[in-house]
Amino acid sequence: MSFLTKKLRFTKFCTTITISTFLSVTLFFSSTLGVNATDFQAEADARKELPVESNEIENWPNGPLIGADAAILIEASTGTILYAKNITKKEYPASITKLLTSLIAIEHSNLDDDISFSHDAVFSVPSDASGMGMDVGEQITMEQALYGVLVGSANEAANAIGEYISGTLSDFSILMNEKAKQLGCLNSHFSNANGLFDDNHYTTAYDMSLIAKEFFSNELLCKMSNTQIYNIPISDTQPDDIWIASHHKLLKGKQYEYEYIIGGKTGYTDKARQTLVSCAEKDGMRLICIILKEESPDQFTDTLDLFNYGFSNFKMLNIAENETQFNIQHSDFFESNTDVFGNSDPLLSLNKDSFIVLPISAVFGDASSSLSYDTISDSSLAEITYTYQGVCVGTVTINLEKSSSDDIVFDGVLDNPKTALDDPILSAEANDKVIFINVKNIIFGILLIAFIVIILFIIRAIIRNYHFSRRRHLRLRRKKRRRHKSKYDGYDF
16 A cells, blocks of 8 residues: 555544534634524524424423424333424434434344445545545445444445445435335435435434334444444454544533433434434333434433433333223223133233333323224234323233133223232232123124024924925815715716
8 A cells, every 4th residue: 555545544534533523613613703603593592482282282291492493202112202393394314314224224234244335335425524434445344334324423334334235325215215114204205324415305303203213122223322432443354443433412421421321313414404313211211302403512402401301200100000990982891800700810911011101290090091903913902002181102902811822712891900909819910911801792693693593493484384384285185085085986987
């Protein structure tokens, strides 16, 4: 390798390492010189007056007024929306796009796969955009590329991942949109793997929360996004000792360090402004916060305000431990709080790992529930959905007990499991299980059988009557012949 080539590599590496500082200094001087920064901040201040939809819900804790144009706070396990501001408004996501890119990558590759950097992957990225200093033809592993994407927001690494998985970046964007649709995103469209500005590259706070929910359910990706510094050593396929630092200032050791943070991703373009996705966990409650179109450093302070709001004003309640009454308003259900077999084990149970999320001031009984048989699992016979003030706060499946799979199963509701807990029939081990009896189905079955039996009797009677009538008619004819014959027995013709 020539001295000039080494010098160029070193220069590119140094430029990559200092890009974050350069952007910060640029923003500082822009603010000092009054170039655009003042206008942007004024717009952010004005956005604090925008309505917060969740604050309009009766008996719902009031959330903070923030400068983000759109924001959402959800509880991860239930998907409950705790805070909502313009959550369906289309916004530019910038580099938080890379959450979806990484999610697809982890599903379609192995961590030790070798990722090569093409000319398009490297040179389609603007020189002032974030990267990790890779050159055409160099190779790193998929694991290293994912760290580059999630820690350093490396745009060329995101491109290389997309090309590796789909062959071309355009084909990868098709896969991105398919995955987004699968996750339930209805108002998003992704045109590239890295989030660089494109008019046709947009999402919403709600759609992004669905992607983030799936992302943070993967513990490896979660760990990667919570990494402050990552090193890629020199290898046979790339000649540089690369150090990557996270821009997420809520991580440990950063300016706005938050003790409950477990991962996240930053984003920025001139059009998108500051975007941020963060996940935090405290006392078993995992919250995900999405901030779209905010000014630095308020994307971090907004997130802190929303996390504090969520953890301070809401609680999680285990459904199986708290359920005392199913509010099923259907006349075809009869209520029972004892096992109809007298001493058999319960056939059905509530999923013990399901929760609802309620305001601190509310109790479990304040939530309304509805029962649905539209289940998608072979082991689940029904699902109960809970709402509070019209907000969906959690669901639980009613599962068929494996140990009772050969027994008869009934459908229906248990009115008062609380009294059933005192029933010696239901042991302490099974105190969260309930028996459902759908009398409508039973009565319908009995009536159907009775109807069939009656029809059979009618048919039998008709057949018997037909044969009896025919035999009687024949007997009368024979009797008449005998009488006619006996009348003329004494005459000789």
